[in-house]
Amino acid sequence: MAEVATSTTSDQLLVVIDPVARRRDGESVRIAKDVLSAGAPTKLCLPDGPxxxxxxxxxxxxRRPVVIGDDRALVRAVGLLHRRRELAACALSLVPVGGALNLARSLGVPMGAVAAARAVxxxxxxxxxxxxxxxxxxxxGAVRIPPLGAAPVREAAVGHPWLRTCRSLVRTLVPPRPSGTAVAPGSGPARLRVEVDGETLVDLHQPVRAVSVAPxxxxxxxxxxxxxxVGAEASPLAAEGRAVTVSGAHFRYRADAVVSGPVRTRTWTVQEAALGLVLPTR
Incomplete structure (x- = not known):
């Protein structure tokens, strides 16, 4: 992801603690609060919901906004500031606490509460x-479109032990499908048109197994x-551009930590240097 480094501006912090982080790991939240409060004037907010x-x-x-939470909390904060057209006015900080932290890790946020708070x-x-x-x-981060008919797993349900137990039980009770059995409609490759800056990369006549859009x-x-x-695996098609449009049959897509859709068309446009994130100095 392209980035430009500048020094931070305000010494006063607004620390917003996501309720999921408080429930999942109260000790890490407490450690992060202590480090932040010892290093800068801090106002704490403990919202109960969105x-x-x-x-x-x-x-x-x-005040500089600091979010203590997971990937979803970070995306929520960025989305809110974007819709208020205030992203350019401030840089966000994140102390990652919670279950889904792959996005935070990929952006360069330290994974420990102490290290992340010190980076703030x-x-x-x-x-x-x-x-x-x-x-x-x-x-x-990235947009990923799975094969048509693939059942998306919602992030909130992944960690429940009872759900994993139920899935394991179903797998033991349902016999494997015999070779040659017809696949249910909608479970095969998707037929999508992918356009990059107005140029067609793949059209509806060519079924695809996956599409990804990343920085x-x-x-x-x-x-x-x-x-x-059929037979040997086809080589992937690749392109780069500022605007990407995917259209065709109804499809779902995963953007960062959230599954959305179904939609018939969606366009993603790159906004250059639009997100400020406070990260450790190199």
Whole structure:
């Protein structure tokens, strides 16, 4: 992801603690609060839900916003500031606490509460590209479109032991499908049109198994399409551009930690250096 480093501006912090983080790992939350409070003037907010989370960010004043939470909390904060057209006015900080932290790790956020809190105090702003879709949704990392008919697993349900137990029981009770049995409609490759800056990379006549859109060189997104094939695996198709449109049959997609859809068309456009994130100095 393209980025530009600058020094941080305000010494006053608004620390918004996501309720999921408080429930999952109260000790890490406490450690992060102690480190932050010892290093800078800090106002703590403990929202009980998304509406209070949004109000806390909206009333931050001149304070630098710090989110203690997981990937979803980070994406929620970025989305709120984007819709208020305030992303350019401040850089966010994240202390990662919770279950889903792959996005935070990929962005360079330290994984320990102490290290992440110290980066909030001593780090530098790094301005990164951001993808925005035509429904005003934001994407910090990658968009992935699975095969048509693939059942998306919601992030909130993944960690429940009882759900894993039920799935294991179903697998033991249902016999494997014999070779040659017909596949249920909608469970095969998708037929999608993928356009990059107005140029068609793949059209509806070519079934595809997967599409990914991820940050590329500065100001562009990197697109990879994996065509369906018979026999030898087909080579992936790749391109880079500022605007990517996927259309065709109804499809679901995963953007960062959230599964969305089904939709018939979606366009993602890169906004250069639109997201400021405070990260450790190099």
């Amino acid at each position: 509406e209070e989370f949004a109000r806390a960010l909206a009333r931050r004043g001149s 105090l001593d780090g530098a702003e790094r301005w990164m590209d951001l993808m925005v879709d035509d429904s005003d949704g934001v994407v910090l 590329g060189a500065r100001g562009t997104a990197r697109v990879e399409v994996r065509p369906a094939s």
